[in-house]
Amino acid sequence: MSTQTLLNTLIAASEYALVGLSFAIIYVVARFFHFTHGAVLSSAAYVAYTAKAQLRLPLGLSIVLAISVAGLLGLVLELGVYRKLRRRGATKLTLLVASMGLYLVLQNAISLVFGDSVRVLRDLSHDKSIVFYGGRITNIQLWIILTTPMIFTLAWATLKFTRLGKILRAVANDSELANVVGIDVEKVTLIAFGVGSTLAGLAAVMISLNVDMTPTMGMNVLMMAIVVVIIGGVKSLRGIAVAAMLLAAVRHFGLIWIGAEWQDTTAFLLLSAFLLWRPQRLFGLPLRRASV
Amino acid sequence: MAYLEHILILISIYTILAISLDLLVGHTGLLPISHAAFYGIGSYTSALLAIRLGVPFILGLLAGMCIAGLLSLLVSLHALRLREDYLAIATFSFQVIAFSLFNNWTRLTKGPLGIMGIPKPDIFGATINSSHLLLALSITLAGFSYAVITAIASSPFGRVLHAIREDELFAQSLGKNTFKYKLTAFTVSAALAGAAGSLYAHYVTYIDPTSYTVPESILVISMVIIGGAGSRWGPLVGAVTLVSIPEGLRLVGLQGPAAANLRQMIYGALLVVTIMIRPHGLMGKRGFRP
Numbered sequence: 001m002s003t004q005t006l007l008n009t010l011i012a013a014s015e016y017a018l019v020g021l022s023f024a025i026i027y028v029v030a031r032f033f034h035f036t037h038g039a040v041l042s043s044a045a046y047v048a049y050t051a052k053a054q055l056r057l058p059l060g061l062s063i064v065l066a067i068s069v070a071g072l073l074g075l076v077l078e079l080g081v082y083r084k085l086r087r088r089g090a091t092k093l094t095l096l097v098a099s100m101g102l103y104l105v106l107q108n109a110i111s112l113v114f115g116d117s118v119r120v121l122r123d124l125s126h127d128k129s130i131v132f133y134g135g136r137i138t139n140i141q142l143w144i145i146l147t148t149p150m151i152f153t154l155a156w157a158t159l160k161f162t163r164l165g166k167i168l169r170a171v172a173n174d175s176e177l178a179n180v181v182g183i184d185v186e187k188v189t190l191i192a193f194g195v196g197s198t199l200a201g202l203a204a205v206m207i208s209l210n211v212d213m214t215p216t217m218g219m220n221v222l223m224m225a226i227v228v229v230i231i232g233g234v235k236s237l238r239g240i241a242v243a244a245m246l247l248a249a250v251r252h253f254g255l256i257w258i259g260a261e262w263q264d265t266t267a268f269l270l271l272s273a274f275l276l277w278r279p280q281r282l283f284g285l286p287l288r289r290a291s292v
Numbered sequence: 293m294a295y296l297e298h299i300l301i302l303i304s305i306y307t308i309l310a311i312s313l314d315l316l317v318g319h320t321g322l323l324p325i326s327h328a329a330f331y332g333i334g335s336y337t338s339a340l341l342a343i344r345l346g347v348p349f350i351l352g353l354l355a356g357m358c359i360a361g362l363l364s365l366l367v368s369l370h371a372l373r374l375r376e377d378y379l380a381i382a383t384f385s386f387q388v389i390a391f392s393l394f395n396n397w398t399r400l401t402k403g404p405l406g407i408m409g410i411p412k413p414d415i416f417g418a419t420i421n422s423s424h425l426l427l428a429l430s431i432t433l434a435g436f437s438y439a440v441i442t443a444i445a446s447s448p449f450g451r452v453l454h455a456i457r458e459d460e461l462f463a464q465s466l467g468k469n470t471f472k473y474k475l476t477a478f479t480v481s482a483a484l485a486g487a488a489g490s491l492y493a494h495y496v497t498y499i500d501p502t503s504y505t506v507p508e509s510i511l512v513i514s515m516v517i518i519g520g521a522g523s524r525w526g527p528l529v530g531a532v533t534l535v536s537i538p539e540g541l542r543l544v545g546l547q548g549p550a551a552a553n554l555r556q557m558i559y560g561a562l563l564v565v566t567i568m569i570r571p572h573g574l575m576g577k578r579g580f581r582p
């Protein structure tokens with residue numbers, strides 16, 4: 001049990017939690033698994049890469065650009081595809097399938113343009129690391145570990161104290177009832193897509209600064225984020241945070257006994273175990289259909 | 293000519309996959325993302341039995357079907373209790389786990405190296421080598437699968453599946469044990485996918501994990517939806533369409549890794565376009581929504 005493993009767990013947990021939050025914001029409002037989110041994540045990273053490596057823009061500007069594009073992409077997806085489908089009575093499954101198709105298109109577009117090999121965003125000469133009780137942590141990793149709790153706190157405060165937060169919670173809780181009391185659910189959905197996708201952009205940029213980027217990086221981290229969100233409970237910030245820690249711990253401390261190639265398997269076995277034995281999840285509402 | 297026969301054999305294999313998936317998607321209203329896993333289980337079972345134990349093709353095929361059907365219980369028993377989109381996630385997990393096993397359990401499957409030298413199919417000792425006979429075999433198996441699924445769909449069992457698709461709660465209120473029906477359909481679907489896998493393995497004589505991934509599952513889903521889920525000829529039309537297009541690309545000269553990306557883009561785009569402008573697919577009845 002080394003400090004390094006602990007640090008790696010914290011970093012991974014932060015990544016899962018942040019991506020999970022970005023996904024959950026969309027899911028609680030839109031009510032379907034928007035797989036294209038994986039492509040939104042990857043796109044953000046590659047926009048930053050294009051801006052910095054091809055257009056030679058400064059890193060800060062590249063990051064801002066990337067996050068903006070991610071948010072815009074989310075809005076475009078909602079306005080251009082999902083809203084139209086919903087108006088025609090699409091079910092959750094239909095939207096899910098559409099999101100899978102969209103993901104294929106976007107991810108392969110990235111692969112076509114940039115190739116499947118790894119692209120580096122960070123300045124390799126700038127990598128500074130601090131030694132901390134026997135474990136090494138780089139600058140960006142420190143950023144990741146510090147930013148995530150800040151964003152979670154911000155999210156918590158927004159949801160609890162602001163009007164927007166209350167409206168979001170209302171729609172997440174019962175969108176029909178929210179509609180009845182006069183909330184514009186369509187607008188809230190759009191906002192959720194915007195916020196969730198923007199947050200995803202931030203997460204993607206940080207992740208790619210840490211471990212570089214490939215076209216499938218988005219889906220890879222999204223898979224873990226989905227596990228986290230389902231286990232932790234979509235409506236519970238606390239749940240997402242705890243589940244992220246749990247998953248990261250299982251994956252990293254599990255390396256002591258099982259090889260790295262089994263990490264995905266352990267993550268999904270964990271999910272399956274939860275779906276099977278504890279559908280109440282950690283803190284959320286039961287997902288078992290209330291079929292009588 | 294041999295090239296055309298090759299395409300037709302591929303179409304036959306994908307027809308088996310599409311029609312077996314359609315039993316769940318079109319007739320029962322479920323969306324599993326695990327079909328490629330059972331395809332792979334069938335392939336690996338049949339291939340390993342043939343190579344390690346010299347098991348003849350027909351037995352290998354049956355074994356592939358049985359193992360796929362049996363292993364499907366690992367996912368169906370818990371996934372079928374979940375709501376529709378959580379079923380997708382649960383089957384997605386199974387697919388990822390299955391691929392991981394294919395890729396990392398190297399003792400059994402040789403991992404990314406794949407399994408080489410799988411013997412061509414043999415019927416009672418006579419090896420089927422010529423492309424004409426292989427095509428005949430493939431079409432026979434595809435026709436058989438089609439007949440089975442069509443028979444199920446028009447049977448009383450099938451009518452209950454349709455009822456589940458329309459309103460599961462209502463079907464339950466009429467006294468039907470919907471879980472048992474879904475479970476049975478799922479097992480049959482997985483077994484047929486295993487059969488397709490076995491045929492594929494013995495036809496191409498080399499398999500590796502990359503044929504049994506999440507995008508492959510999505511490809512079969514696309515065939516079903518684009519062709520027309522729940523319709524009589526939809527899965528066949530879907531298989532023909534989605535196999536022909538990348539081959540068409542190849543004829544135009546696009547090769548290499550870029551072609552693979554382009555192919556997936558086309559699948560994805562066709563899927564989205566179909567859902568947006570013609571959700572009942574090419575052959576489905578207007579008003580039907582998967």
